[in-house]
Amino acid sequence: MVDRTGGEPQIDGRSTRWDEHKAQRRVELVDAAVALIEEEGTAFRVQRLAERVGLPRSVLYRHFKDRATLDELIRxxxxxxxxxxxxxxxxxxxxxxxxxxxxxxxxxxxxxxxxxxxxxxxxxxxxxxxxxxxxxxxxxxxxxxxxxxxxxxxxxxxxxxxxxxxxxxxxxxxxxxxxxxxxxxxxxxxxxxxxxxxxxxxxxxxxxxxxxxxxxxxxxxxxxxxxxx
Incomplete structure (x- = not known):
């Protein structure tokens, strides 16, 4: 939201809360991926992670730029x-x-x-x-x-x-x-x-x-x- 009185731009609290929610959700997904690797090995497939957390693969990928980003966060x-x-x-x-x-x-x-x-x-x-x-x-x-x-x-x-x-x-x-x-x-x-x-x-x-x-x-x-x- 822009402060039209000429002051500093105001931060929308709803946006901040949503960013925090997304960050926490990303942490949970990385934790789930780590647990999956512990159980099934290094041949890690995103589809298995999606099944584990109960999300469509396309929705899961909204939390990560790409597979390389997910792998980096897991490591x-x-x-x-x-x-x-x-x-x-x-x-x-x-x-x-x-x-x-x-x-x-x-x-x-x-x-x-x-x-x-x-x-x-x-x-x-x-x-x-x-x-x-x-x-x-x-x-x-x-x-x-x-x-x-x-x-x-x-x-x-x-x-x-x-x-x-x-x-x-x-x-x-x-x-x-x-x-x-x-x-x-x-x-x-x-x-x-x-x-x-x-x-x-x-x-x-x-x-x-x-x-x-x-x-x-x-x-x-x-x-x-x-x-x-």
């Missing part, structure tokens, strides 16, 4: 779920070993609980490449790890260290190993064996990095007891 919701699981584990509480086990375990546990969503995160062009949601999520986790590693190094009196590259390498290694394991029909390791191998490998990288910097740190060292942490 974004899945990535948000993954990040919610990971972020609390990056606080580094307890011993160094327990911290490693917690971060690696959170990644593996989420994948085991949501294998179809994990597969959907990497479907098609979004599997790899700069700018993809999956690449952004990995980068975010690596940067958070690097910040915490940096805190530990500073507490040990080390101001400069190539810890960001190490964090990126660790995240890439864990994700690649888990991805290979979850898609391998003839798994050579059980879930617990994979978990133990990943934790040993991550600690080995951290230990080697610290030793190169002249520091020997026990995996049983409590992070909170390091000066400045």
């Amino acid at each position: 974004r919701r899945v990535v948000e779920s993954f990040m919610r699981r990971m972020e609390p584990t990056l606080s580094f509480e307890g011993t160094v070993e327990e911290s490693v086990q917690r971060v690696v375990g959170a990644h593996l546990d989420w994948v085991v609980e949501h294998p179809r969503l994990y597969a959907y995160m990497g479907v098609g062009e979004h599997a790899m490449g700069d700018g993809s949601l999956v690449a952004d999520a990995k980068s975010a986790i690596a940067l958070m790890l690097a910040d915490r590693f940096g805190d530990i190094l500073r507490a040990l009196g080390l101001r400069e260290a190539p810890i960001r590259s190490v964090a990126v390498g660790i995240v890439g290694f864990v994700d690649t190993a888990v991805n290979q394991w979850v898609h391998d029909p003839g798994r050579e390791q059980s879930e617990e064996e994979l978990r133990a191998m990943l934790c040993r490998s991550v600690w080995a990288v951290l230990d080697a990095t610290l030793r190169d910097l002249g520091v020997e740190l026990s995996p049983q060292q409590k992070v909170s007891e390091l000066e400045g942490i």
